[in-house]
Amino acid sequence: MSEQGSIFSRETLVATMPNLRAFAISLCGDEHTANDLVQETLLKAWANGDKFENGTNLKAWLFTILRNSYFSKLRGTRREVNDEDGAAAAQLSTHPEQHGHMDMQDFLQALAELSADQREALLLVGAEGFSYEEAAEICGCAVGTIKSRVNRARSRLAELMNVTALDEFGAPKASHSAL
Amino acid sequence: MSLPHQIGDGEEAPGARVEKLMGKEETNISDETGPELDSKIRLRLGKQLSAFYGELVKDPVPEQFIQLLDELSRKEKSQ
Numbered sequence: 001m002s003e004q005g006s007i008f009s010r011e012t013l014v015a016t017m018p019n020l021r022a023f024a025i026s027l028c029g030d031e032h033t034a035n036d037l038v039q040e041t042l043l044k045a046w047a048n049g050d051k052f053e054n055g056t057n058l059k060a061w062l063f064t065i066l067r068n069s070y071f072s073k074l075r076g077t078r079r080e081v082n083d084e085d086g087a088a089a090a091q092l093s094t095h096p097e098q099h100g101h102m103d104m105q106d107f108l109q110a111l112a113e114l115s116a117d118q119r120e121a122l123l124l125v126g127a128e129g130f131s132y133e134e135a136a137e138i139c140g141c142a143v144g145t146i147k148s149r150v151n152r153a154r155s156r157l158a159e160l161m162n163v164t165a166l167d168e169f170g171a172p173k174a175s176h177s178a179l
Numbered sequence: 180m181s182l183p184h185q186i187g188d189g190e191e192a193p194g195a196r197v198e199k200l201m202g203k204e205e206t207n208i209s210d211e212t213g214p215e216l217d218s219k220i221r222l223r224l225g226k227q228l229s230a231f232y233g234e235l236v237k238d239p240v241p242e243q244f245i246q247l248l249d250e251l252s253r254k255e256k257s258q
Contacts (some may be wrong), residue, residue, distance in 0.1 A: 035241060
């Protein structure tokens, strides 16, 4: 069996697909572009399988390929389109009701308001659960830069989502007595 | 094409990290890296982010990717 085959078994890649796709959608803001990114990532991963070191983190490697593709596209489109981070027209083609009570669209829109760097850092660390060190490797930057981006992303997102330290349902306790 | 650099081993379960980093840990990781949120806000935001992301992860993998992977596997085997 070839070395590549042992690493990139169909099953291994299929297992990472849900996370890779969730990251792509949250990063670029729409499902269609995300699917293109995921497809490109799979093809690049397969073509460069010999460069992957067996025993290292395959998921992190795939995420690195995907974010590199995203950011090189972003640099390309920025010249043509007056769209700050390419995600202004964020949308999900799935219907919100498919996703329970949570307003997915609102959250996606709020993410799109962040700078691409901040959005990426928050998703890797806060949503995907990579360590700061892993995220720094994926993004090719310093650990301190990742920490700073995550903190800024959290602050901005809290503002955008109007998240406050109130009771469980988000209403100030005082408002109940005022009614 | 830009190739990713090599990545070290992941050593901790992702779930554990999500909880730790999204505020279930009360101790502050504050350093000179930007504003720190109130821990309750962080916790709430973390829950929202996890809920949002969790829904996306639950989506079924589109058939196009399964087909692509099958095709790649077949090509490799025939080589």
